[in-house]
Amino acid sequence: MLCDRCNADDLQSILRSPKRPLENAARLPFADFILWFPLEEDSNSLTCELCTILQHAARRIPEEDMKKHSNEFALYATPIGQLIAENIIGPASSRVEWHGKGEDALVVAPGLKLGPRLFYHNTIDWDSIIVETSSLGLHRVQKLVDESKIDYELLKRWHTRCSEKHTICQPEDTKAILIAGLKVIDCSANLVVTAPANVAYVALSYVWGREEAASSERAQLPPNIPLVIKDAITVTMKLGIRYLWVDRYCIVQNDSAHKMNQINQMDKIYSNAALTIVASGAPDPSYGLPGVSTRLRTPDILTRVQGLDLSFLREGQESIENSTWNTRAWTLQEAYLSRRILYFGSEEVSFVCREVLCSESLDMEFILNQGSSKPERSAAVPWRWSRGSNASITELITRYSRRELSKQEDALDALAGIFKNWKEAGRYRSMYWGIPIHSAAGSKPVHFFASGLFWYSLRDDDLEADSHIRRNGFPSWSWLSVLGRVEYMMSTRIPWGSPDVSGWDVSVQADDGQMLDLETFIASGGCDLPATDWCRRIQVQCFAFPLPISL
Structure with missing residues (x-):
């Protein structure tokens, strides 16, 4: 049943009208047919099917964006490929190709009227309604997803196609035996075993929760394993893979030597996995995989x-971005290091590799453009917004600092896998107490290290004003010493640009107490020592001047 206003609206005319490209930079959608509707409910809208779905869509738009506009919303049609790319990947949809049909979708967006075919909005967080109809000759783009059943054959096709076709997604080291001490779960027997040579295994990334693992060296899994791990075992077997790696059981938690050995190889563990299951829809281990x-x-x-x-x-990516999983510090490097990921969200399963993105509900494939020079902002594809340049390393640190750690002493370990991965790939030379030292030709390591000292702490709204909590065990000159968000002065928001460190000299205290210049310290392998052997003292020589301050 439709109200009089909606009965007069012709949705099919909107869909048949000519479309023009969305002007992303200006946020100015062009359409030959735009309908406007109010958000207020009245007696007619309460029983109108179209009013109900439009108002439901409008209310899914973030509250902060609602405040910037009037209570009127625009309803217009736009090419579905671009819309879905923007929704799944993020705002950089122009850097994503999609393979699928050329249908359109109806978009509900808050806006300001600028003309009969044009309005303005300043956010990409609009909501969208997918139109499916055989009368218009449209192909069903968004499939209905069974809420209680996973399409495992589809998941297997994604994995098989990537394994056979995508060169960039192949692990550099396919021999699991080269990961010293690697243990995996034999899913066919519920046993923790030493990983056989050349074995394919799945890794699990999930929210550990507050519960401590009942860790021991026993081979048999306990009968009361968390549901998320039990479900991951099921998925692994359904994919035709026998072995699963889960930190809770494959790292002997009460053996400090084995634990540190595995943490130091975290980059290899995730990058060599056949794929990684990400429990993005599970806020804790007992939740399971939807x-x-x-x-x-x-x-x-x-x-x-x-x-x-x-x-x-x-x-799409918004559900991953807003998940509990995306707030945890360890999960950032787990996703970044993985070459293939299956995201198990509350609505559907998505597959991401270095070349494509697919989802269970969409009959299309998105090609991730590796040639883009600009970073992506999506949590679903973390390796695309951080490419190992000095700027992207500081972006990584900023993102990481916003995440939560149960044990603050893990602050360096939870990120060390990415630093190690970059070093082995030749993207940077070294790292010391979380300060990256880039390997750009013609530049001195001391300049990159000195630039890495130009971080500043941001006040957390949840803490008292002007309060900055120190993290014990880390030197005060490192961003790791601060609990909370940090940013770098290399940000474009700093009007005077990057700091000039051309005249700086930095010396580092070696484990024998000697002060060595940074270049000598790196060459002697000082940065390659375990962090437990690092000293916290550095000496900086640079230009300085007195700055009187009157209060």
Whole structure:
């Protein structure tokens, strides 16, 4: 049943109208047919099917964006490929190609009227309604997803196609035996075993929670393993892979030597996995993987109006961005180091590798453009916003500092795998107490190290004003010493640009107490020692001047 206003609106005319490209930079959508509707509810809208779905879509738009506009919303059609790319990958959809049909979607967006075919908005967080109808000759782009059943054959096809076709996604080291001390779960027997040579295994990335692991060297898994691990075992077997790596059971938690050995090889463990299961929809280990066993997925909302089947565009990367999993410090490097990822979200499963992104509900494939020089901002594809340049390393540190750690002494270990990965790839030379030392030709390491000292702490709104909590065990000159968000002065928001460190000299205290210049310290292998052997003292020589301050 439709109200009088919606009955007069012709949705099919909107879909048939000519489309023009969305001007991303200016946030100025062009369309030959735009409908406006108010957000307020009245007696008619409460029973109107179209009003209900439009208002539901409008309310999914973030509150902070709602405040910037009036209570009127625009309804217009746009090419679905670009829309879904922007929704899944993030704002850089122009750098993503998609393979699929050329249908359109209806978009609900807050805005300011600028003309009959043009309005302004300053956010990409609009909501969207997918239109499915055979009467228009459209192919069903967004498939309905079974809330209680995973399409494992589809998941296997994604993995097989990537394994056979994508050269860039192949692990550099396919021999698991080269990862010293690696243990895996034999899913066919529920046993923890030493990884056989040349074995394919799946890795699991999940929110550990507050519960401590009942760790021991026993081979048999306990009967009460967390549901997320039990479900991951099921998925691994369904994919035709026998072995699964889970830190809770494959690292002997009460053996400090084995634990440190495995942490130091975290880069190899995740980068050599056949794929990584990410439990992005699970806020804790007891939640499980939605759709695998007892935990159901969020059901589709489907409404039929004027012969059109209307359903909401799934949240895509936004659900990953807003997940508990994405707030944890350890999970950043787990996703970054993985070459293939299966995201198990609350709505569906998505697959991401170094070349493509696919999702269970979409009958299309997105080609990730490796040639882009600009960083991506999506949590779903972390390796695309950090490429090992000095700027992207500081971006990585900024993102990492916003995440949560249960044990603050793990602050360096939870990021060390990425630093090690970059070093072995030749992207930078070394790292000392979290300060990166780049390997750019013609530049001195001391200049990069000195630039790495130009960080500053941001006040956390949850803490008292002007309070900065120190993290014990780390030198005060390192960003690791501060609990909370940090940023670098190399940011474009600093009007005077990057600091000039051309005249700086830095000396580092070696383990024997000697002060060595940084170049000598690096050459002697000082940065390669375990962090437990590092000293916390450095000596800096640079230009300085007195700065009187009056209070």
